[in-house]
Amino acid sequence: xxxxxxxxxxxxxxxxxxxxxxxxxxxxxxxxxxxxxxxxxxxxxxxxxxxxxxxxxxxxxxxxxxxxxxxxxxxxxxxxxxxxxxxxxxxxxxxxxxxxxxxxxxxxxxxxxxxxxxxxxxxxxxxxxxxxxxxxxxxxxxxxxxxxxxxxxxxxxxxxxxxxxxxxxxxxxxxxxxxxxxxxxxxxxxxxxxxxxxxxxxxxxxxxxxxxxxxxxxxxxxxxxxxxxxxxxxxxxxxxxxxxxxxxxxxxxxxxxxxxxxxxxxxxxxxxxxxxxxxxxxxxxxxxxxxxxxxxxxxxxxxxxxxxxxxxxxxxxxxxxxxxxxxxxxxxxxxxxxxxxxxxxxxxxxxxxxxxxxxxxxxxxxxxxxxxxxxxxxxxxxxxxxxxxxxxxxxxxxxxxxxxxxxxx
Numbered sequence: 001x002x003x004x005x006x007x008x009x010x011x012x013x014x015x016x017x018x019x020x021x022x023x024x025x026x027x028x029x030x031x032x033x034x035x036x037x038x039x040x041x042x043x044x045x046x047x048x049x050x051x052x053x054x055x056x057x058x059x060x061x062x063x064x065x066x067x068x069x070x071x072x073x074x075x076x077x078x079x080x081x082x083x084x085x086x087x088x089x090x091x092x093x094x095x096x097x098x099x100x101x102x103x104x105x106x107x108x109x110x111x112x113x114x115x116x117x118x119x120x121x122x123x124x125x126x127x128x129x130x131x132x133x134x135x136x137x138x139x140x141x142x143x144x145x146x147x148x149x150x151x152x153x154x155x156x157x158x159x160x161x162x163x164x165x166x167x168x169x170x171x172x173x174x175x176x177x178x179x180x181x182x183x184x185x186x187x188x189x190x191x192x193x194x195x196x197x198x199x200x201x202x203x204x205x206x207x208x209x210x211x212x213x214x215x216x217x218x219x220x221x222x223x224x225x226x227x228x229x230x231x232x233x234x235x236x237x238x239x240x241x242x243x244x245x246x247x248x249x250x251x252x253x254x255x256x257x258x259x260x261x262x263x264x265x266x267x268x269x270x271x272x273x274x275x276x277x278x279x280x281x282x283x284x285x286x287x288x289x290x291x292x293x294x295x296x297x298x299x300x301x302x303x304x305x306x307x308x309x310x311x312x313x314x315x316x317x318x319x320x321x322x323x324x325x326x327x328x329x330x331x332x333x334x335x336x337x338x339x340x341x342x343x344x345x346x347x348x349x350x351x352x353x354x355x356x357x358x359x360x361x362x363x364x365x366x367x368x369x370x371x372x373x374x375x376x377x378x379x380x381x382x383x384x385x386x387x388x389x390x391x392x393x394x395x396x397x398x399x400x401x402x403x404x405x406x407x408x409x
Contacts (some may be wrong), residue, residue, distance in 0.1 A: 002264060005321055006144060006313065007246050014037035016254075019154070019393055025105060025339075025399075026120065026143035026334055027385075028382050029337075029338055029341070030333075030334070030385060031385070032317070032380045033337070033341075033353050033354070033381060034076075034080075034377075034378055034382065034385075035082060035133070036353040036393045037073070037238060037352055037353040037374045037375075037377045037378045038073050038074075038083075039221070039353075039374070040068035040070075040073075040075065040353075040369055041069075041073045041074055041372060041374075041378075042074075042077075042083070042091075043352075044056055044061075044369075044371065045070065045091070046116050046117065047091075048117075049095070049098040049117075050067070050091055050092075050094045050096075050104055051053040051067065051095070051098065051114060051116050051119065052066045052070040052197060052371055053116065053371060054066055054113060054371055054372075055077075055366045055368050055369065056352065056368045056369040056370075057372050058204020058394055060116075061113040061114055061116060061123060062114040062116050062122070062240075062301075063112070063114075063368060063371055063372065064110045064111065064113070064114065064128065064132060064134070064135045064368075065080070065128075065131040065134040065135060065371075065372050066138050066372050067095060067099075067135050067138065067371075067372025068134040068139065068374060068375075069093075069134070069138060069297070069371060069376065069378070069379065070138065071095060071096075071138035071139055071141065071142045072095055072137070072138045072140045072378075072389060073144070073374075073375055073379065074088050074144055075088065075092070075141065075145040075146075076090055076141075076198050076275050076379070076382045076388065076389070078145075079388060088243070089146060089151065089177065089329075092118075092142050092146065092151050093149075093150060093151050093154065094323060095159065096139055096151060096155055096156060098119060098156040099135070099139070099366045100158055101201035102118075102119045103119035103120075104119060104120050104121050104177060106127045106180075106224050106268060107162070107163035107166045107167075108132075108158070108161040108162030108208075109127045109128070109129060109132045109162060109166075110127065110131065110132045110135060110162055111125050111127055111128065111260055112126055112127075112128040112129070112131050112177070113125040115206065115371060124180060125248060126176075126177035126179050126290040127177050127178040127179070127191070129174055129175060129176055129195075129313040130165050130175070130176065130189070130194065132162070133195075133197055133198035133201050133202075134158050134243070134372075135162060135323075136155075136201055137197055137201070137393070138156055138158060138248075139154075139159065140155050140156075140201075140393070140396055140398070141247060141389060141392055142155060143155030144367065144392040144395055150258060150380075154231075157206070159201070160201075160205070160206060160207040160208075160226050161207070161262070161350070162203055162205065162208060162251075163208045163358065164201075164202035164208050164209060164210045165210055167186065167202075168210055168214070172211075172217040173188045173189055173217050173218055173235060174188065174199065174202065174210070175187070175188050175189075176189060176190045179218045183185070187374065189364045190217075190219060191219040191221060191233070191234060192219065192220055192231050192232060192240075193223065193233050193240075194243035194244055195242040195244075196244035196248070196260065197217070197243065197247060197248060198364045199214060199218070200398075200399060200402040200406075201402075202214070202399060203215060203401070203406060204239070204396075204397075204398030204400075205398060205404055206397070206401075206402040212384065212405040216406075217235070221234075223308035223309075224308065225270040225307040225308050226270060227271045227276075227334070228261040228266040228267070228269055228270040229266065229271060230263060230267050230308055231258065231263050232258075232267065232303075232308040232309050233277075234309050234310060235294075235303045235305045235309055235310055235312070236292070236305025236306045236307060236309025236310055236311045236312075237269065237294045237303050237304060237305040237309075238271045238272075238291055238292060238293040238295045238307060238318075238321045238324065239293045239321070239324060241263070241264040241267040241268065241328075242264065242324040242325070242328075242380065243376070244260075245260075245327065245328075246266055246324075246379045246380060246383070246394040247379075247389055247390070248375060248390075248393065248394070248399065249261075249263075249390035249391075249393070249394050254407070254408050255406070255407050257274075261328075264328050265329060268325040268329045268333075269305060269329055270308070271290055271291060271292055271306040271325075272291075272319070272324065272329070273287065274290075274292070274306035274307050275287075275290035275291075275292065275306065275317075278313070278405050282313070282314075282315035282361050283315070283360050283361055284315045284316065284317050284359055284360040285317065287336075288334060288335055288339040289317050289324075290317065290322065290337060291317060291318060291319070291320070291321020291322040291325060291333075291338070291339065292304045292305050292306045292311075292316075292321060292333075293316070293318050293320065293321040293322070293324075293367075294318075294330060295316065295320070295321075295357040295370070295373060296318075296356045296357050296358050296360065296366045297316040297357060297372065298335075298362045298364040298366070299314075302314075302316070304316055308337040309335055314359065314361075314362075315359045315360065315361035315362065316323060316358070316359040316364075317357060317358060317359070318356055318357040319337060319340055319348065319354035319355075319357070319377070320354065320373040320374070320376050322340075323354070323377040323380055323381060324376045324377065324380045325377065326380050326381060326383075326384035327380055327384050330384060337354075340354070341354075345360065347365045348365060350369075353369075353374065353377060354377065355367065355369060356369055356373055357370065364371035371380075377379075
């Protein structure tokens with residue numbers, strides 16, 4: 001079969017047991033959400049080049065980070081028998097070759113948003129260090145998943161060509177990005193955030209690494225909410241405690257007296273407690289409706305969050321906040337997701353699983369899906385269920401190098 005037709009024909013077929021699933025079963029409920037969410041990455045991708053839309057809305061450009069989440073999700077779909085192996089292999093290889101040969105880059109870094117057809121810069125976006133890292137995490141995971149194949153070779157090519165020291169801009173911390181019109185942005189990854197995976201990949205590079213000392217240059221501010229002491233991100237958005245953990249298994253990694261997995265457990269629990277404490281002010285919030293995170297809202301995309309941190313919030317809850325918390329606090333996370341499905345599925349659940357967010361106080365329900373949020377849902381459900389992504393990613397030599405340099409003392 002023509003390779004392009006292999007992908008086009010790779011429409012996911014619902015397993016027989018899901019067609020009549022008992023969704024009161026926790027396992028079958030997660031199976032359904034994971035399966036439905038993976039559909040995004042098969043139906044919102046350009047079959048000619050593998051680029052994946054940032055959003056399900058018509059005319060959306062591609063998001064480099066969404067592609068990283070998508071590459072990982074396609075492999076998960078193949079592992080569960082939902083995508084034919086040939087189709088998964090073809091789409092993954094096509095995508096990686098597109099990034100190697102066609103997609104616009106600077107020193108190996110990619111623009112945040114890309115034209116879905118040409119792979120060129122879209123929306124006057126920046127060359128993004130974190131979005132490049134999230135893409136590379138997906139690429140390297142796919143290379144490990146299809147180990148010993150051309151996919152592994154191309155993934156390594158993409159990773160090895162990144163000039164990580166360039167993004168330092170002669171400093172000891174990585175810059176958030178660069179634009180041809182102005183040069184490096186004013187903002188740097190100088191405090192705890194989702195950027196741990198960025199630093200890990202930059203330090204572990206076999207070709208253009210940054211010094212290991214850079215790992216210790218970003219601040220680790222500590223504050224508490226309720227009974228939970230946390231090294232916190234200034235926004236308080238729960239995704240900042242989840243993104244790096246989507247690929248890196250921090251459970252057994254101890255940096256002095258810091259365990260970043262336990263830190264995320266505490267942040268997730270604090271986020272839930274914050275929503276419970278503010279449930280009298282916002283009827284969206286409650287013990288089964290929490291997970292304040294960056295998402296769409298009634299007034300556009302915002303970095304919602306809880307304490308400690310700025311804690312911008314207006315009653316908007318994204319389901320991916322709880323889905324991404326499954327590996328950290330599974331019982332309330334699953335209970336909350338199930339309640340949202342049972343109570344609001346006619347408004348909040350659709351062809352790609354949970355839509356991006358909702359706000360009952362303003363009677364607002366998102367009609368679209370964001371690739372990064374759907375991807376986080378897929379990966380964290382799978383890590384909760386099997387640990388597949390963690391198991392593969394932790395075998396990568398660059399990750400072992402970073403651990404040896406920065407974590408092991």
